[in-house]
Amino acid sequence: MMSPMYSSGELSLMSSIQHTKKIALVDCNSFYVSCEKLFNPKLRNKPVVVLSNNDGCIISRSNEAKALGIKMGEPYFKAKNIIIKNKVHVFSSNYALYGDLSRRVMRTLKRFNSKIEIYSIDEAFLDLSDFPDNEAEDVGKEIRSIVLQWTGIPTSIGIAKTKTLSKVANHIAKKIKSGVTSLIGIENIDSILEKIEINDIWGVGKQLTKFYHKNGIYNAKQLKNISNTWIKKSSNVLSSRTAMELRGISCIPLETKSSKRKSCVVSRSFGKRVENFQELKESVTSYCLNGSEKIRSESLVAKSITVFVRTSPFQNKGIYYSKSKTIYFPIATNNSIEIVKTALAALKEIFKKGYQYQKTGITLSGLSNSQESKNLFSSIKDIKIENLMKSIDNTNYKYGRSTLSLAEAGINKRWNMKRNYSSKIDTANFNSLPKIKAV
DNA sequence: TCTGGGGTCCTAGGACCC
DNA sequence: TCTGGGGTCCTAGGACCC
Numbered sequence: 001m002m003s004p005m006y007s008s009g010e011l012s013l014m015s016s017i018q019h020t021k022k023i024a025l026v027d028c029n030s031f032y033v034s035c036e037k038l039f040n041p042k043l044r045n046k047p048v049v050v051l052s053n054n055d056g057c058i059i060s061r062s063n064e065a066k067a068l069g070i071k072m073g074e075p076y077f078k079a080k081n082i083i084i085k086n087k088v089h090v091f092s093s094n095y096a097l098y099g100d101l102s103r104r105v106m107r108t109l110k111r112f113n114s115k116i117e118i119y120s121i122d123e124a125f126l127d128l129s130d131f132p133d134n135e136a137e138d139v140g141k142e143i144r145s146i147v148l149q150w151t152g153i154p155t156s157i158g159i160a161k162t163k164t165l166s167k168v169a170n171h172i173a174k175k176i177k178s179g180v181t182s183l184i185g186i187e188n189i190d191s192i193l194e195k196i197e198i199n200d201i202w203g204v205g206k207q208l209t210k211f212y213h214k215n216g217i218y219n220a221k222q223l224k225n226i227s228n229t230w231i232k233k234s235s236n237v238l239s240s241r242t243a244m245e246l247r248g249i250s251c252i253p254l255e256t257k258s259s260k261r262k263s264c265v266v267s268r269s270f271g272k273r274v275e276n277f278q279e280l281k282e283s284v285t286s287y288c289l290n291g292s293e294k295i296r297s298e299s300l301v302a303k304s305i306t307v308f309v310r311t312s313p314f315q316n317k318g319i320y321y322s323k324s325k326t327i328y329f330p331i332a333t334n335n336s337i338e339i340v341k342t343a344l345a346a347l348k349e350i351f352k353k354g355y356q357y358q359k360t361g362i363t364l365s366g367l368s369n370s371q372e373s374k375n376l377f378s379s380i381k382d383i384k385i386e387n388l389m390k391s392i393d394n395t396n397y398k399y400g401r402s403t404l405s406l407a408e409a410g411i412n413k414r415w416n417m418k419r420n421y422s423s424k425i426d427t428a429n430f431n432s433l434p435k436i437k438a439v
Numbered sequence: 440t441c442t443g444g445g446g447t448c449c450t451a452g453g454a455c456c457c
Numbered sequence: 458t459c460t461g462g463g464g465t466c467c468t469a470g471g472a473c474c475c
Contacts, residue, residue, distance in 0.1 A: 052443035
């Protein structure tokens with residue numbers, strides 16, 4: 001039925017400008033490496049890698065490092081030969097720096113559309129539906145060049161009808177020079193999906209890959225065309241959602257409002273193996289102090305705490321030990337002292353003598369808003385504790401983390417993690433400003 | 440010698456209620 | 458003596474993501 005409000009000329013113009021749903025996935029290329037390169041031009045065109053905490057694994061690689069065959073997630077010590085032979089530059093991770101640059105990138109993206117979902121430190125989904133379909137790719141190129149110009153971080157951008165398809169598009173964009181791929185306006189994308197291996201699809205991990213292979217499904221086209229009821233029956237709803245999204249039916253909405261988190265994990269591997277209870281106690285205490293400070297800063301309280309200890313799963317396979325214990329607080333809390341006390345009680349239960357522990361950690365769970373969880377039992381005493389926590393947080397904020405701590409957290413911290421290759425760049429620190437020498 | 444850390448969601452199964 | 462069945466809530470464990 002033709003609307004009388006428009007002339008036929010206007011209508012034909014409108015129908016030529018298509019505004020279908022368009023989601024862009026912007027992904028920073030080799031993000032951590034790109035951050036280090038930004039402050040050190042000598043690294044340009046050189047192989048560079050960034051290591052995980054404790055200098056354990058390789059978690060970011062420059063293209064030159066990838067070309068040398070260094071794999072993602074590979075233990076550092078295993079790649080050491082290649083690294084030395086090829087003079088690969090190595091950095092310990094510097095999350096303060098990466099976090100800061102991430103915020104700059106996200107701020108820049110918000111200029112294009114405030115409807116944005118920050119998905120991870122180096123990725124964001126953007127709603128580009130307001131732009132005409134035939135301009136999608138150009139808009140992507142524009143975003144890419146502005147982000148590069150304003151922040152110095154190179155990105156890849158994939159644009160498509162659903163989040164899962166924009167991931168597919170991004171996968172392709174990473175391999176081409178322009179860095180932008182749009183699947184918008186392509187009638188049949190089967191020939192594209194056919195080249196995407198099943199394990200490269202967002203939401204398909206190791207186990208599902210195994211399962212699909214067993215059933216003769218090897219690429220995205222096959223998954224797209226398989227019966228939904230079969231997937232739901234033999235896997236779960238998440239898998240069927242993935243398949244629907246490959247068909248161009250959006251099932252995973254854009255989460256533009258950042259929601260409060262539900263749990264908070266603090267865990268670390270030790271710099272060296274730990275055997276005695278005292279040192280485990282120190283580490284667990286430190287993690288509790290970090291965790292409770294973090295949830296206080298977000299006005300949250302925890303319903304329970306889980307403490308875990310474990311030996312290395314990679315060696316001495318016969319004597320692997322891993323155990324956890326959860327304790328519920330009588331009333332949800334963010335009080336450091338109570339959290340530490342409870343955690344140490346849990347630790348005592350799961351600690352076994354004679355093991356070489358590699359890692360401990362805590363999880364604060366069932367987080368909720370601290371104001372809403374006040375109840376009948378809240379008292380003057382609670383207000384006093386609240387004030388004490390506030391002054392600890394303020395002091396630590398002003399004078400540096402762990403200015404005020406608990407004696408249980410230890411002083412020497414021989415168990416602390418290794419970080420031997422840090423660039424020590426701190427964008428909030430004057431000492432990190434580049435120095436220019438007048439000649 | 441040396442193998443990261445922080446999240447979310449789903450499912451199955453048990454406890455409990457009516 | 459016979460002893461149901463449906464619903465909800467919670468939790469542990471697994472799978473996935475970056």
